[in-house]
Each structure stands twice: as C-alpha cells, then as structure tokens.
Amino acid sequence: MSERVSVPIEMVQSWRYSSGDSMERFSNGIRHKRIEAVKCGNCQRRYLPPRPVCGNCHLSLTEWVPVSDVGTLEAWTVVYLPFLDGRTGELRDGPYGMGLIRLDGSDTTLNHFLNQNDPAKLAVGMRMRIVWRDELHGAMDDILHFEEVS
Amino acid sequence: MRPVAIIGTGQTNHARCRDDVSQPELVREAASRALDDAGLQPADVDAVILSNMELFEGRALPELWVGEGAFANGKPCMKIATGGTSGTSSCIAGFHQAASGLFDIVLVVGFEKHSEGHTQTGMALTDPFWDRAVASGALGNFALSISQYMAERGVSEEQAARVAVKSRRNAARNPHAHLSDANATIEDVLNSRLLAYPIHLMDMCPQSDGAAAIVVASGDKARKLSAKPAWVKAAATRHEQPYIGDIEQRLLTMRTLRDASRSAYATAGITEPLKQLDLAEIYEPVTYAELAWYEILGFCAEGEAGHLIEAGVTGIDGELPVNPSGGVLSANPVGATGVIRVAEAAAQILGRAGAHQIEGAKTALATGYGVYAWADAVILGSAV
Amino acid sequence: MIREEAIKIPFQYAAGTAGSEFLINLRDHRQLTGSRCSDCERTLAPARAYCPDCGREGLHSVNIGPGAELVSWTIVPDKGVFALVRPDGADTAMLHKLLGPIDDPQPGIRLQVVFREERSGHINDIEGFAIVQENGE
Ligand SMILES: [Zn+2]
Ligand SMILES: [Zn+2]
Numbered sequence: 001m002s003e004r005v006s007v008p009i010e011m012v013q014s015w016r017y018s019s020g021d022s023m024e025r026f027s028n029g030i031r032h033k034r035i036e037a038v039k040c041g042n043c044q045r046r047y048l049p050p051r052p053v054c055g056n057c058h059l060s061l062t063e064w065v066p067v068s069d070v071g072t073l074e075a076w077t078v079v080y081l082p083f084l085d086g087r088t089g090e091l092r093d094g095p096y097g098m099g100l101i102r103l104d105g106s107d108t109t110l111n112h113f114l115n116q117n118d119p120a121k122l123a124v125g126m127r128m129r130i131v132w133r134d135e136l137h138g139a140m141d142d143i144l145h146f147e148e149v150s
Numbered sequence: 151m152r153p154v155a156i157i158g159t160g161q162t163n164h165a166r167c168r169d170d171v172s173q174p175e176l177v178r179e180a181a182s183r184a185l186d187d188a189g190l191q192p193a194d195v196d197a198v199i200l201s202n203m204e205l206f207e208g209r210a211l212p213e214l215w216v217g218e219g220a221f222a223n224g225k226p227c228m229k230i231a232t233g234g235t236s237g238t239s240s241c242i243a244g245f246h247q248a249a250s251g252l253f254d255i256v257l258v259v260g261f262e263k264h265s266e267g268h269t270q271t272g273m274a275l276t277d278p279f280w281d282r283a284v285a286s287g288a289l290g291n292f293a294l295s296i297s298q299y300m301a302e303r304g305v306s307e308e309q310a311a312r313v314a315v316k317s318r319r320n321a322a323r324n325p326h327a328h329l330s331d332a333n334a335t336i337e338d339v340l341n342s343r344l345l346a347y348p349i350h351l352m353d354m355c356p357q358s359d360g361a362a363a364i365v366v367a368s369g370d371k372a373r374k375l376s377a378k379p380a381w382v383k384a385a386a387t388r389h390e391q392p393y394i395g396d397i398e399q400r401l402l403t404m405r406t407l408r409d410a411s412r413s414a415y416a417t418a419g420i421t422e423p424l425k426q427l428d429l430a431e432i433y434e435p436v437t438y439a440e441l442a443w444y445e446i447l448g449f450c451a452e453g454e455a456g457h458l459i460e461a462g463v464t465g466i467d468g469e470l471p472v473n474p475s476g477g478v479l480s481a482n483p484v485g486a487t488g489v490i491r492v493a494e495a496a497a498q499i500l501g502r503a504g505a506h507q508i509e510g511a512k513t514a515l516a517t518g519y520g521v522y523a524w525a526d527a528v529i530l531g532s533a534v
Numbered sequence: 535m536i537r538e539e540a541i542k543i544p545f546q547y548a549a550g551t552a553g554s555e556f557l558i559n560l561r562d563h564r565q566l567t568g569s570r571c572s573d574c575e576r577t578l579a580p581a582r583a584y585c586p587d588c589g590r591e592g593l594h595s596v597n598i599g600p601g602a603e604l605v606s607w608t609i610v611p612d613k614g615v616f617a618l619v620r621p622d623g624a625d626t627a628m629l630h631k632l633l634g635p636i637d638d639p640q641p642g643i644r645l646q647v648v649f650r651e652e653r654s655g656h657i658n659d660i661e662g663f664a665i666v667q668e669n670g671e
Contacts, residue, residue: 002554002555003554003558004169004170004548004549004550004551004554005548005549005553005554005557005558005655006169006546006547006548006549007546007547007549007656008544008545008546008547009208009544009545009546009547010542010543010544010545011208011542011543011544011545012540012541012542012543013540013541013542013543014538014539014540014541015278015538015539015540016536016537016538017278017279017536017537017538017539018535018536019279019535019536019537023279023280023535024535027279027535028535047396048395049277049279049280049393055391055392055396056391074298075294075295075296075297075298075400076294076297077290077293077294077296077297077346077347077348077349078346078347079286079289079290079293079345079346080343080344080345080346080347081289081345081346083270083274083286083287083289083290084268084270084271084274084287085274085283086271086274086275086276086278086282086285086541087278087282087283087539087541088539088541089271089541089542089543092286098284098286098290098293098294099294100294100298100394100395108393108395108396109394109395110395111281111284111285111294111394111395112284113284119347119348122297123301124297124298124301125301138535139279139283139537140279140280140281140283140284141283168548169546169548170548170550170551171548171550171551171583172547172548172549172550172551172553172583173547173548173550174550174583175550175551175552175583178583178584178591182591191589192588192589193589207545207547208543208545209547218584218586219584221589223586223587224587263548265546265548266545266546266547266548267543267545267546268543268544268545271541271543275541278537278539279535279537282539
C-alpha cells in the first residue's frame, strides 16, 4: 500500500440546554434534598426523571408525588475501564460501582454511583440510601453516591 | 404492498482501523460489492438509503460526504439513524420503498469508522440534567442489566463465555470478520481483561471500521435478476421510552425485541422458531445479551438459554445456528452492524455465505438492537 | 433552568486513496492533483477515488493548476476572503482562501496557487490563491 495521510482534529464543542419545567422543579427540589416524581393519572406509573408526558399513555403528567431517599438496588456493576465523563471529556478512573436504584415511591429506577466497588459485596435487592454532597446546587451530582442501609 | 427481495449483498473487510480508505471509499467498497453480487450497474439503482451514527465521527451531514460513494449522486438519498438499529431500520425502510411501488431497486448502505472519532464521547452525551454525570456508555448499560439477568435466570459466566467462543470460531470462517480465532476457548474469555463486572473484554463487541450493503428489489425485478432471491417475509420495528431506568427489567423482558419478533413471527407464520428457522443473525452486543435474546426470541423457555448454548443447539452445526458469521462480537461498525445482520441472513438464503453457509437455508431471522430504545426483526425466506 | 457544558473531542480522519495522493503531492511536489473520468470527459478537483456522476472507479490522476480561475468569493470578517477557484485543467472548483491585496475581484480573473514553505500533507499546505497582476499589459 502506498502512503496514506490522516488528519488529526481536536474539536471543542459547547452546549446550552434547557431543562423544561418538570426537570426545573425537580432540580430545585434536590437542592433541598427533596425528591419528587410525576405520576400518571391513567396507568399510575410514577416517573423519575419527571417529564411532561407519560410515554405509555401519551397523557400529560401534572401530579407530583414525594419519593424517599431510600430504595432497592435492582441492578449493579463495577466499571473497571476508565470511562469518559460526558460533561467534561475527562476520564473517570475505575473501578467504581454503579447501580440502578428504585427509590421508594418511584416506579422507574435511577442510575448512579455506589460507594461500594467490590462485586462480592453487591447484590440485587440490597437496600440503598442517598449520600448527599455537602454543597447542593440543584443538579444530579448533588447525589454523591448510594450506600447500603445498615 | 408488493413482495420484495434482497438480490445482492456486499461487505468491506472490517477491521479496527481502515485508514487505507476515506469514509466515502469505505462506503464504496461495500456498495460496489453489493452491486456486483446482484449483477447490477450504478445506473440501475433507483434510490439509496444510508445508515450511520453521526456523533461518532464528528462530521456534519455524513450522508452528504459518503453519498456518492453509494452511487447516490442525482438520486433520492436519505439517512436513517436509530442507534444500533440504524442498519436494520434502514433495510426495513428500503423494503418499504420497494414494496410501496415507489422504487424498483433500492441500495441500502451502512457504515462506521470508529477509528476516526471518539465512540465513548458519542455514548457519554446522554441527558445533561439526569444521567450524564454517571453515564458509562453501552458497557455500563449492559453490565447493569446483566446482574439482574444473572440473579433471576441463574446464567453463569462460563455459559456467557461459550457465546464468545462460538462467535470467534464461526468468525474464523468469515473473511469479513474483524476478530476471529478458530481455537478460542472458554478460558481465553474468562482470562481476558475485566471491563465492567461481569463483562470481560471478549464478552463485549469491538469497535470496528466497516461498511455493508444490500440490494433490495421489487418482486418482478427480483425474479428477473436473481435465480434465488431472499424474499422479505416480515419486518417489524419497535421504539421504547428514553431512560434506562424507565424500562422494566431490561434484558429480562426486552419489550421492544419481544414485540417486534412476535409481530414478525405472526406475519411470517412462525409458531416454533427453533424448528422453523434455519438460522438467525441476531444483534448481540455482549455475550449475555445473546443468551437473553434466545429466551426473548422464543428459541427456548425462560431460564433455559444457558443450557441451549451448552448443548450446542445454536452452534454452526446445531439445530438453529445463531450468528454463523461470528455476529456483532466479531465485527461491529455500528452504523453497518444491522445491515450486516440482514446481509448475512440474505447471503444464507441466496446460498452465497461461503465457508459459513448453512446447507439448504430457507428461512432466516435477522434482528437489530439500539440500546434498549429500539428493536427490529426481519424474516427472510426462499419463497415469496 | 439552563445548563452549559463544553467538551474536547479528538478526531483522526483518513484521507483515503485519492485524498492521500492529493495531499502528498502538495507536500512533496507543490502540485495540485485532479482525477480524470474518461467516460464523462471531466476532470475533478481535488482528486477522488471515483466519478460522482457515472460511478466509475480507477480514475487516472492528472496535474492541474498552478494557474486557476476565480469562480466566486465571499469575505468572512476576521478570517479572510474565501473563494471557489477552478484550477487550470479541472472542470470543478475547490474552496480555499483568496490572498490579498483584494480590490473588488471579479469572477473569471486569473489566480495562482501559493504553497507554504513548511508542508505536512494537509490542505493548508496551500496558503491560498493569489490574484495574478496584469503588469500593465
Ligand atoms: Zn400512563
Ligand atoms: Zn464519470
């Protein structure tokens, strides 16, 4: 094969996102450690993240219900491969625990970090609690991680 | 709607890095091979559909840059993007275009050049308000779901490893495969690097550079142009809610794939998939997903997938060979991956699958998978 | 509520067969390269692997330029003057920079490619296209 040329390009991409009303209310709530879901009046499903429409019934969601900071671990993993943080482009070093947690009062699960990264100490069905960051600013990283309820 | 068939397929030689060619040249490699396989000239193509994940290569309007590689200049051309299902969705759109009477010959081409961009970035750009801070890509998504599947169905790491062994050994018969190893063993898989518990490197699909194409023809044209067309018996697609946490039990139930396959089976008159299908080319992004799909696609009862792989039922000489090509675990240029599934299923019916040909294949299933949010099912047959 | 983020993403694009030949000829020979389709009797600039019109592969490479003709132009504030230029011997135009001084350039005026001293096999090995002065003829 004759010589081939490749061109390297580094792009800086910036974004500006609008949350919409329901996510704004949710974000203002977690600034005060208050978690709220929206509930569909038809199928009764309680949604996190809150959103304007029930995807199953296609009806508007207007009823807010309180959600606990304690829930059940539905699924988990420990990530060993360093993974890129989509907010910054920086690598997040492993190993770190991740879980899907069904908070009491919600019918959907929330994915977040776990403070445990030993697979031998994680199991589906464990009860987990939110550990809040000291400084709250109304974003999902106000949740530092989840820890097992002792 | 009129009957339609696939009369030609073409694939590039998939690899980790195809920097010997540009994106449009890669597309051309697959498109030319598909036209040659169908015995057609560029002028015979009425319309072109392209499939690609645009965020991965960071290039605006990828269909513009590669379109002429797919002979699209001066013709109707569009791109379809539905995540990992983009390829199967594009094939289905091609079937619809030909079936509707809009066009007689539709060329469908999927491509991806992971080596040119940054796949992790593409996968990490999830909902900025909800889960971008924690998102860990396809790997994290699968790994999360697997713990639940293992706990519920008792699948073992060794059973999952058997899927990778089957894939790499089958791929050794496929000249287009990116990864192959005729001597792969369960130990190789279990000893490969742990990426995210319980997924080892060899459990996970690679990132490949590659393209794949099919030529779709209306029934009349197909009869004239091909001695043995691969007829489209059924094609179905399903969409799902957006967040991984919205989806009930994920791998355990996979509502999208279950509904799409049930719909396709009903249209094609398939009541016993294990007996009636001669082979399946399914979109298995990770070994555990292949096992879960066996149950969801009705190849076995819930909880029986581990035994199915152990008994060799889905091996290349088994009752229902699954992924005789080596599957997604052996080549994964994402925008092309769904097209590869359909192209491989079609090549089997056309009798042109080479060293991994299943003798006398008459009915084949191809599926697509796009995170949990999409699933496609396509059934091809040797008779209209 | 508004959320702003910025992320750095690296890319590495392969120029491919014809693209590499074009870039290497810039770097090593200060030469523009086009591709000739003998069926369509058209020469495409820059070089490419196949004819966009008839689909034919295996086009043969031909030297084009260094002279060129201005097809159209625009001024991008703070960035310069960008132009579509048709190198001599080619039937299509390429996008590049027009080098000053520029005083109301008209389509059809004569240009000449200008190469940089330091070249790496990149489209910017071409500094731009300069207007050919008529020298009072
Ligand atoms: Zn509802
Ligand atoms: Zn031509």
